[in-house]
Amino acid sequence: METIARRADEIVDEFAFFEDWMEKYEHLIELGRALPLIEDRYKTEEYRVHGCQAQVWLHAEHDGGVVRYRADSDALITKGLIALLVRVFSGQPPEAVAAARLDFLGRIGLDEHLSPTRKNGLAAMVRRMKHYALAFSETAKN
Amino acid sequence: MDTLATRTDAGTAYDVEAVRAAFPALHQTVYDGQPLVYLDNAATAQKPQAVIDRMAAYYRRENSNIHRGVHVLSQRATEAYEAARARLARFIGAADPREVIFTRGTTEAVNLVAQTYGRAHVGAGDEVLITAMEHHSNIVPWQLLCEATGATLRVVPVDDTGAIVYDEYLRLLTERTKLVAVVHVSNALGTINPVRALIEAAHATGVPVLVDGAQAVPHMKVDVRALGADFYCFSGHKMFGPTGVGVLYGKEALLEAMPPWQGGGDMIETVTFERTTFNELPHKFEAGTPHIAGGIGLAAAADFLDGLGLDAVGRYEHELLEYATARVTEIDGLRIVGTAPEKASVVSFLPGAVHPYDAGTVLDRLGIAVRTGHHCTQPLMQRFGIPGTVRASFALYNTRAEVDRLVDGLRKVHQMFG
Numbered sequence: 349m350e351t352i353a354r355r356a357d358e359i360v361d362e363f364a365f366f367e368d369w370m371e372k373y374e375h376l377i378e379l380g381r382a383l384p385l386i387e388d389r390y391k392t393e394e395y396r397v398h399g400c401q402a403q404v405w406l407h408a409e410h411d412g413g414v415v416r417y418r419a420d421s422d423a424l425i426t427k428g429l430i431a432l433l434v435r436v437f438s439g440q441p442p443e444a445v446a447a448a449r450l451d452f453l454g455r456i457g458l459d460e461h462l463s464p465t466r467k468n469g470l471a472a473m474v475r476r477m478k479h480y481a482l483a484f485s486e487t488a489k490n
Numbered sequence: 491m492d493t494l495a496t497r498t499d500a501g502t503a504y505d506v507e508a509v510r511a512a513f514p515a516l517h518q519t520v521y522d523g524q525p526l527v528y529l530d531n532a533a534t535a536q537k538p539q540a541v542i543d544r545m546a547a548y549y550r551r552e553n554s555n556i557h558r559g560v561h562v563l564s565q566r567a568t569e570a571y572e573a574a575r576a577r578l579a580r581f582i583g584a585a586d587p588r589e590v591i592f593t594r595g596t597t598e599a600v601n602l603v604a605q606t607y608g609r610a611h612v613g614a615g616d617e618v619l620i621t622a623m624e625h626h627s628n629i630v631p632w633q634l635l636c637e638a639t640g641a642t643l644r645v646v647p648v649d650d651t652g653a654i655v656y657d658e659y660l661r662l663l664t665e666r667t668k669l670v671a672v673v674h675v676s677n678a679l680g681t682i683n684p685v686r687a688l689i690e691a692a693h694a695t696g697v698p699v700l701v702d703g704a705q706a707v708p709h710m711k712v713d714v715r716a717l718g719a720d721f722y723c724f725s726g727h728k729m730f731g732p733t734g735v736g737v738l739y740g741k742e743a744l745l746e747a748m749p750p751w752q753g754g755g756d757m758i759e760t761v762t763f764e765r766t767t768f769n770e771l772p773h774k775f776e777a778g779t780p781h782i783a784g785g786i787g788l789a790a791a792a793d794f795l796d797g798l799g800l801d802a803v804g805r806y807e808h809e810l811l812e813y814a815t816a817r818v819t820e821i822d823g824l825r826i827v828g829t830a831p832e833k834a835s836v837v838s839f840l841p842g843a844v845h846p847y848d849a850g851t852v853l854d855r856l857g858i859a860v861r862t863g864h865h866c867t868q869p870l871m872q873r874f875g876i877p878g879t880v881r882a883s884f885a886l887y888n889t890r891a892e893v894d895r896l897v898d899g900l901r902k903v904h905q906m907f908g
Contacts, residue, residue: 369521369855374906401863401878402847422877423845424907425852
């Protein structure tokens with residue numbers, strides 16, 4: 349299985365191809381569009397990550413020792429960033445997700461979106477992803 | 491139409507490039523060399539050099555605590571601070587500087603009235619009347635008051651253009667109404683409310699009126715006595731002054747009768763453990779060391795605005811608003827939210843099928859600062875059935891060329907998300 353670090357490196361390589369911010373954003377928008385839609389039953393308050401402007405929904409399940417995430421947003425740039433996070437974290441062991449550092453967004457020059465002041469829900473979503481992972485790893489131990 | 495006359499007038503009387511030159515923050519590039527286009531003035535305005543200089547001069551030569559010291563610096567600081575109060579009284583046409591209470595801003599001013607006048611005069615079964623276009627800061631203080639006293643909050647609806655439904659206002663104004671709290675200019679839509687008429691109608695039934703003027707003072711000459719306002723609140727930072735300072739104007743008789751709010755230094759006359767007597771107006775409502783530099787800087791902002799002439803500013807901005815309205819509607823699918831006949835220079839819109847956050851993010855990368863979201867008016871957004879808008883809010887230093895940059899930016903947004 350590819351590790352989180354390996355997947356992050358792949359994303360960094362992929363973005364190195366783009367010359368300016370507009371190409372990067374256009375790629376993000378494409379990734380957002382390609383992200384499988386979350387089922388409507390998860391688009392509820394229970395699964396909503398509060399981030400002020402863009403609405404974000406996140407669902408996680410523990411499946412055969414790994415965490416599987418599904419997520420969505422009504423804003424496409426946010427959705428593209430979510431697609432990157434899902435790609436890196438989904439299918440990984442919960443312990444690895446809980447311990448992971450998220451420096452790849454900085455390496456592709458998009459870490460400004462992780463700032464809580466952006467109010468796009470992304471920082472809150474990363475926290476929520478890690479909370480799920482922590483909870484799953486605790487359950488697995490018991 | 492008097493468009494030509496207005497244009498000639500504004501063209502000769504108002505030199506926007508000279509105005510821009512007074513604002514250092516406007517002359518910078520962001521990201522990869524994009525010249526900044528600052529269209530988030532309804533959130534906060536940039537500061538002219540005169541305000542920055544005045545505050546720096548205070549800290550360099552006058553800094554001291556006020557009202558208590560016997561030494562020369564304390565006297566200088568006290569004189570400057572009290573002169574600032576008098577200057578702001580003149581700026582809004584108050585009868586006396588005693589009617590000008592310095593606060594942290596509009597929000598604190600509204601809370602002060604809710605917790606003093608409100609606690610003393612609003613009880614179970616009474617009503618406080620607001621409108622559907624209020625900022626959260628003119629909703630929540632009244633909700634808190636109503637919860638504490640058993641009173642009810644009533645809301646005057648707005649129509650599809652974002653104008654107040656006047657007949658509904660008259661209908662909701664009853665003998666149960668103890669206070670009307672209304673915004674002068676809507677931050678989210680730009681609607682200018684007919685506050686003078688609203689106040690007259692309220693006074694006819696003996697109801698006092700608080701006006702949230704935060705978005706009015708940067709755009710128009712406000713005369714609190716001509717309006718008849720009982721309370722008028724505004725913030726320094728939206729009228730080109732510093733953050734952290736604002737004004738509560740109140741009619742002297744009302745302020746005199748109100749109990750103090752926050753306790754502490756400066757607001758007292760004598761203190762013993764048995765009993766405290768309170769200072770006179772305006773100090774009764776100013777506990778603790780205030781934002782001295784802020785008050786003085788705010789007076790410099792008032793000088794700046796009166797120097798330009800708010801009537802000239804208003805004419806210039808009106809023309810800019812018409813231009814911006816016409817230009818952004820060229821964009822396919824774009825819908826302006828807030829089309830009331832009387833508007834300040836705010837254009838709030840939905841950029842077609844693109845999420846406001848996406849549009850704002852791309853505009854930002856192009857150097858264009860706008861606000862996206864609900865603009866702290868969630869009930870108003872619910873009224874229009876939308877989660878939020880993109881808001882371009884113009885100030886006295888914005889130009890047609892900047893409107894053009896916004897329109898080009900929006901075309902780019904459509905190209906990227908289309």
